[in-house]
Amino acid sequence: MIRIEHLVKSFGPLEVLKDISTQVDTGEVVAIIGPSGSGKSTLLRCINLLEVPTAGHIFIDGIDITSPKCDILKVRQNVGMVFQHFNLFPHKTVLGNLTYAPMKVKGLSKADAGKIALDLLAKVGLSEKADQYPSRLSGGQKQRVAIARALAMEPDIMLFDEPTSALDPEMVKEVLDVMKGLADTGITMCIVTHEMGFAREVADRVLFLDGGYLVEDAPPDIFFSSPKSDRAQQFLEKVL
Amino acid sequence: MNLDFGQIIPSLPFILQGILVTLRFTVLSALLGFTLGTLLSLLKISSIKPLRWFAEFYTSIFRGTPLILQLALVYFATPQIIGYKITPIEAGVFTFSLNSAAYSSETIRAGIMAVDKGQREASMSLGVAYRPMMLDIILPQAFKNILPALVNETIALLKDSALVSTIGVLDLMRRAQVVAGQTFLYFEPLLVVGVVYYVMVMGLTQAAQVLERRMRRSD
Numbered sequence A: 001m002i003r004i005e006h007l008v009k010s011f012g013p014l015e016v017l018k019d020i021s022t023q024v025d026t027g028e029v030v031a032i033i034g035p036s037g038s039g040k041s042t043l044l045r046c047i048n049l050l051e052v053p054t055a056g057h058i059f060i061d062g063i064d065i066t067s068p069k070c071d072i073l074k075v076r077q078n079v080g081m082v083f084q085h086f087n088l089f090p091h092k093t094v095l096g097n098l099t100y101a102p103m104k105v106k107g108l109s110k111a112d113a114g115k116i117a118l119d120l121l122a123k124v125g126l127s128e129k130a131d132q133y134p135s136r137l138s139g140g141q142k143q144r145v146a147i148a149r150a151l152a153m154e155p156d157i158m159l160f161d162e163p164t165s166a167l168d169p170e171m172v173k174e175v176l177d178v179m180k181g182l183a184d185t186g187i188t189m190c191i192v193t194h195e196m197g198f199a200r201e202v203a204d205r206v207l208f209l210d211g212g213y214l215v216e217d218a219p220p221d222i223f224f225s226s227p228k229s230d231r232a233q234q235f236l237e238k239v240l
Numbered sequence B: 001m002n003l004d005f006g007q008i009i010p011s012l013p014f015i016l017q018g019i020l021v022t023l024r025f026t027v028l029s030a031l032l033g034f035t036l037g038t039l040l041s042l043l044k045i046s047s048i049k050p051l052r053w054f055a056e057f058y059t060s061i062f063r064g065t066p067l068i069l070q071l072a073l074v075y076f077a078t079p080q081i082i083g084y085k086i087t088p089i090e091a092g093v094f095t096f097s098l099n100s101a102a103y104s105s106e107t108i109r110a111g112i113m114a115v116d117k118g119q120r121e122a123s124m125s126l127g128v129a130y131r132p133m134m135l136d137i138i139l140p141q142a143f144k145n146i147l148p149a150l151v152n153e154t155i156a157l158l159k160d161s162a163l164v165s166t167i168g169v170l171d172l173m174r175r176a177q178v179v180a181g182q183t184f185l186y187f188e189p190l191l192v193v194g195v196v197y198y199v200m201v202m203g204l205t206q207a208a209q210v211l212e213r214r215m216r217r218s219d
């Protein structure tokens, strides 16, 4: 469970997140949407401390990860992240990408890490690519490998930052399908996305950010059919 | 002009043994220099200001003074200051490593900065600590990018290594001078080692090109 209390994030004089409070329950799938520059990525990156909050608290399973005493590396082991541009390790094979952190960080043996990795590759439909280098894969395949790489650490929480935005249209579905499958496994997911159809179908809740404010926090059917705020209405008119 | 290569033929083995001395010196200095240069480059990108200052200051010293002066200082001043009778080879390797660290640290820093920041973020998001992230993820990609520059640095080192002849290391250069002194022939021995240096540099350049091509193929 993630609990965010009065989260503020500034870059120098620029306040990007303004007093955000919300909660994501275990197993919940939350879609984070909003216009460009509204702070969606920043909010997501605060949850695994890629950005250090300026003020406020974030609790994961009751532990305050913004406390200076908190072991950041431990937090990150439990919170996987998938990036818009995949960020696969180009000098490692697909299998190497999946086994690196489990071996290095968790100390798994090569055999154990390999077994987990091959399992995950099968789940994302890329078993035959295990020995390829990332440069040989299509965008959709790269993103599925990236999802598998994050899952290889067996995290309780997965963060996705526009996982399909860098993909050619015909590859979006294969990645969304993998994510749908994942949502059904009961893992907690926070997804920044522009895929409104996907958000509507898969998310348990929608967070709408605008100008650094959390403007709406509602179930998707309510958010998409009758948004409370003008800003959300305007946004939906533009994207739907 | 009458050249007399006949007279230096007996000295050829003596001269050519200098190849090993020069090569060993260069390889050792390059390895130590690049290792130290890597550490320096990490200081330069560190978030701790005094460490950055130290690294910048270090670099400016070694770039701002002549190498031959650094060499003389290390060789002649070490016994005076710490009472240790440093050998010419030790003084040479020491100075050249420190010097090459200063130059290569700039190159390596640029190489690290050129690695996509997403690589760092991906490593961090997986819970990988700073040291393995650098050693396993960032530096391998950085070195791949800057390999040509490091080969050039090694070539410069190989040529500059002739400077250690001034403190008495029996390298290629020094051996040519010894033979010249014995035979009173200057052009012939110097020409011979000139050709040897040239061949070694061309060899390194070729090897680097092959390596680069092979690495490009793996992309």
Ligand SMILES: Nc1ncnc2c1ncn2[C@@H]1O[C@H](COP(=O)(O)OP(=O)(O)OP(=O)(O)O)[C@@H](O)[C@H]1O
Residues within 6 Å of the ligand: A011, A014, A016, A034, A035, A036, A037, A038, A039, A040, A041, A042, A043
């Ligand atoms: N490292 C940074 N330094 C300074 N400003 C930043 C930094 N990261 C983000 N910002 C600024 O913070 C604001 C919010 O950025 P963020 O990336 O969170 O927006 P976003 O909602 O994810 O937008 P997009 O849909 O374009 O990805 C923007 O104005 C951006 O310019």
Ligand SMILES: [Mg+2]
Residues within 6 Å of the ligand: A040, A041, A042, A161
């Ligand atoms: Mg973003």
